[in-house]
Amino acid sequence: xxxSYAYLGPExxxxxxxxxxxxxxATRELIxxxxxQSALDAVRAGEAEAAFVPIENSVxxxxxxxxxxxxxxEPLMIYREVLLSITFALLVRPxxxxxxxxxxxxxxxxxxxxRNWLRANLPDxxxxxxxxxxxxxxxxxEGRYDAAFAGEFAAARYGLxxxxxxxxxxxxxxxxxxxxxxxARPAAPTGADKTSVVLWQRDDHPGALRDLLGxxxxxGINLMLLQSRPTGAxxxxxxxxxxxxxxxxxxxxxEALMGLRRICLQVRFLGSYPRxxxxxxxxxxxxxxxxxxxxxxxxxxVARCQDGRF
Amino acid sequence: xxxSYAYLGPExxxxxxxxxxxxxxATRELIxxxxxQSALDAVRAGEAEAAFVPIENSVxxxxxxxxxxxxxxEPLMIYREVLLSITFALLVRPxxxxxxxxxxxxxxxxxxxxRNWLRANLPDxxxxxxxxxxxxxxxxxEGRYDAAFAGEFAAARYGLxxxxxxxxxxxxxxxxxxxxxxxARPAAPTGADKTSVVLWQRDDHPGALRDLLGxxxxxGINLMLLQSRPTGAxxxxxxxxxxxxxxxxxxxxxEALMGLRRICLQVRFLGSYPRxxxxxxxxxxxxxxxxxxxxxxxxxxVARCQDGRF
Numbered sequence: 001x002x003x004s005y006a007y008l009g010p011e012x013x014x015x016x017x018x019x020x021x022x023x024x025x026a027t028r029e030l031i032x033x034x035x036x037q038s039a040l041d042a043v044r045a046g047e048a049e050a051a052f053v054p055i056e057n058s059v060x061x062x063x064x065x066x067x068x069x070x071x072x073x074e075p076l077m078i079y080r081e082v083l084l085s086i087t088f089a090l091l092v093r094p095x096x097x098x099x100x101x102x103x104x105x106x107x108x109x110x111x112x113x114x115r116n117w118l119r120a121n122l123p124d125x126x127x128x129x130x131x132x133x134x135x136x137x138x139x140x141x142e143g144r145y146d147a148a149f150a151g152e153f154a155a156a157r158y159g160l161x162x163x164x165x166x167x168x169x170x171x172x173x174x175x176x177x178x179x180x181x182x183x184a185r186p187a188a189p190t191g192a193d194k195t196s197v198v199l200w201q202r203d204d205h206p207g208a209l210r211d212l213l214g215x216x217x218x219x220g221i222n223l224m225l226l227q228s229r230p231t232g233a234x235x236x237x238x239x240x241x242x243x244x245x246x247x248x249x250x251x252x253x254x255e256a257l258m259g260l261r262r263i264c265l266q267v268r269f270l271g272s273y274p275r276x277x278x279x280x281x282x283x284x285x286x287x288x289x290x291x292x293x294x295x296x297x298x299x300x301x302v303a304r305c306q307d308g309r310f
Numbered sequence: 311x312x313x314s315y316a317y318l319g320p321e322x323x324x325x326x327x328x329x330x331x332x333x334x335x336a337t338r339e340l341i342x343x344x345x346x347q348s349a350l351d352a353v354r355a356g357e358a359e360a361a362f363v364p365i366e367n368s369v370x371x372x373x374x375x376x377x378x379x380x381x382x383x384e385p386l387m388i389y390r391e392v393l394l395s396i397t398f399a400l401l402v403r404p405x406x407x408x409x410x411x412x413x414x415x416x417x418x419x420x421x422x423x424x425r426n427w428l429r430a431n432l433p434d435x436x437x438x439x440x441x442x443x444x445x446x447x448x449x450x451x452e453g454r455y456d457a458a459f460a461g462e463f464a465a466a467r468y469g470l471x472x473x474x475x476x477x478x479x480x481x482x483x484x485x486x487x488x489x490x491x492x493x494a495r496p497a498a499p500t501g502a503d504k505t506s507v508v509l510w511q512r513d514d515h516p517g518a519l520r521d522l523l524g525x526x527x528x529x530g531i532n533l534m535l536l537q538s539r540p541t542g543a544x545x546x547x548x549x550x551x552x553x554x555x556x557x558x559x560x561x562x563x564x565e566a567l568m569g570l571r572r573i574c575l576q577v578r579f580l581g582s583y584p585r586x587x588x589x590x591x592x593x594x595x596x597x598x599x600x601x602x603x604x605x606x607x608x609x610x611x612v613a614r615c616q617d618g619r620f
Binding site for chain 1: 366367368369370371372374383393480481482484486514515516517518519520521523524526527528530531532533534535537538539540542543544545546547548587597
């Protein structure tokens, strides 16, 4: 398998910075792709070992391009996740002052995070959307726009300087990225893991979704994300992307997934992988009656009853 | 109150066509606004009686700009909904042939719906995003691009002709629009109604969301939409936009909303209004034990028990 990771390019964006926080990235060639779809297709075609793409944003929610790619097409699996705090720098050509700035540029996704700052500091600046924040920086370098919102790390690459740093409208603005590869045996549980699945309901009746969620709830499993995505079969037809606390190697998670497999039209397993937000020591305590030991003891007890040895 | 409706402009888009299907639109002045936010702000400021905006799309899912506007800020209420099937025409200057087309333009939201058609018919055409489909048509009229994807109705306005019509990648591609006004008494039930609410969980524990949905399920109420939206408090913090079958004047819905009000941190009522997808005769039959009569009979029985008259 080629020792390379595809990622959502271009170079010099938050995605590349997040990818470089993974130790395994140091030993791989990192190749930028123009879209989430092309990066994931590189994995499906065997051109890359894995792809690194954004999947959730604390301001905008689930990143639907990525979710839709994981929901459809040839199955892929999430190996790892990375959380990155997103704050912007205002990058300008050396010597530019705030009063000189008539036009600002960035990727459209940056706009909700810098809107208040713009209103307070550059109320008359004209917003011009760019294909990426790095591209906006390049256009500033070329003199097309006066300033770009981008990561501070992009300044050096484009010969710009940061007039202001730490710009973010929402406190705790974070983006979650995932490393996605072809289906394989998930890494062993760490004690603070997350399992991602996609569920398609068999039919639509009062309580249908409540019943699906009951498969997790009745086994003490907490949900971290529930994002509905259209199935393409018309208004009101949705599948559900779910992140749940725990690992498929946990008895309670395995049994919940078996339950879902029985009652759903379709279940797609997207992987079990270490959580980036907490360490194993900080993980939620298992609810009474839902530990591996209790599941095994209960199975033993039923087997003994079935044997007449109770 | 001014007899005008604000809508997401410009003129000549699917939003205007959908709005004109409402009988009450004929007696109002219809005023285009540049964004969903500005249209809704016109209502909040008392400049318009109501605003008409897209809220859900069968290809892209919930329209997050609109949902986020209804979730936050001064409360608004949904009065009506409209469903519109979306198919595109390829608009060109008169005389242009398919082989002449080097550049195509439309709003970015049109792209997923015409992608397959483009690949099959114009694989080498360059895509240029426009602020709206109507704007793309205007840019074709001005000679800046060769072709625009827009509603066929936009051809006449911009002196263009439709080289092809009925373009849509997904069958049943529909967009749902809503007419939003200031809080008022909801219109009386029609027998085929929908209720929209936003729910904020009080805390996060295994089964928390299942318990919220149980308030609907245990009263035989079917859900039509569940869309999570970030609260802004960081990754994993979501509120839930829910559409449920029925009207707040139905006993089962009123009781479900009371239950949610008790167990949620916050509930925002977004309105009860007639469904656009079915007529009252096609509505789902009420499940046994969940009709208004049964709710009233049960309340009477408990009251008699409390009085010692059982």
